[in-house]
Amino acid sequence: MVERLQGDEGDEMTILPLIETNEQYAQNLIPVADKLLGWLSRGLGLEDGEMKQGLGGEDLTYMLKINYYPPCPCPDLALGVAPHTDMSAITILVPNEVQGLQVFKDDHWYDVAYIPNALIIHIGDQVQILSNGKYKSVYHRTTVNKDKTRMSWPMFLEPPLEFEVGPIPKLISQDNPPKYKTKKFKDYVYCKLNKLSQ
Ligand code: OGA
Numbered sequence: 090m091v092e093r094l095q096g097d098e099g100d101e102m103t104i105l106p107l108i109e110t111n112e113q114y115a116q117n118l119i120p121v122a123d124k125l126l127g128w129l130s131r132g133l134g135l136e137d138g139e140m141k142q143g144l145g146g147e148d149l150t151y152m153l154k155i156n157y158y159p160p161c162p163c164p165d166l167a168l169g170v171a172p173h174t175d176m177s178a179i180t181i182l183v184p185n186e187v188q189g190l191q192v193f194k195d196d197h198w199y200d201v202a203y204i205p206n207a208l209i210i211h212i213g214d215q216v217q218i219l220s221n222g223k224y225k226s227v228y229h230r231t232t233v234n235k236d237k238t239r240m241s242w243p244m245f246l247e248p249p250l251e252f253e254v255g256p257i258p259k260l261i262s263q264d265n266p267p268k269y270k271t272k273k274f275k276d277y278v279y280c281k282l283n284k285l286s287q
């Protein structure tokens with residue numbers, strides 16, 4: 090369904106419902122994700138497609154979440170999202186211009202600078218597992234703002250729920266034994282949400 094509206098300047102604007110916009114956005118992210126996963130594979134001495142293959146190949150799912158953080162009268166006492174790592178393989182996030190995302194490194198929380206039109210990429214838990222710990226999923230949180238509403242649109246790239254994810258066998262050797270169990274993504278999600286050991 091496409092709706093056409095008259096813009097302020099008399100020009101015709103096309104308004105797409107959220108579902109279609111989301112689908113188009115996901116379609117446009119496929120080559121971006123392929124490149125990112127290709128580079129991550131190369132960084133481990135693998136062929137370009139191996140990381141994606143370890144995540145379900147063409148069945149990789151793209152799940153959009155919309156975060157809405159209204160102004161908070163006491164920003165020092167509250168967080169937008171508590172510290173966590175994403176369960177996804179990678180997360181591709183677009184924020185609005187209000188500062189809020191922070192990442193943890195060397196015992197410090199660092200603000201992630203807002204760069205117009207830039208995508209923020211998080212390494213998630215599934216890439217950490219595939220790489221047997223070589224790539225670390227990023228620990229991050231969000232703060233809230235006293236006067237401004239912050240929004241962000243993360244797209245979580247995840248294996249299908251029934252797909253088994255574990256360290257890529259080629260990376261495993263006697264000197265580098267598997268650090269993670271191989272398990273269905275749905276079981277990983279269940280354990281993480283219920284704070285059970287993996
Ligand atoms: C998340 C998240 C960060 C942000 O939704 O998992 O970390 O910038 N969001 O809103």
Ligand code: NI
Pocket residue numbers: 173174175229
């Ligand atoms: Ni997150």
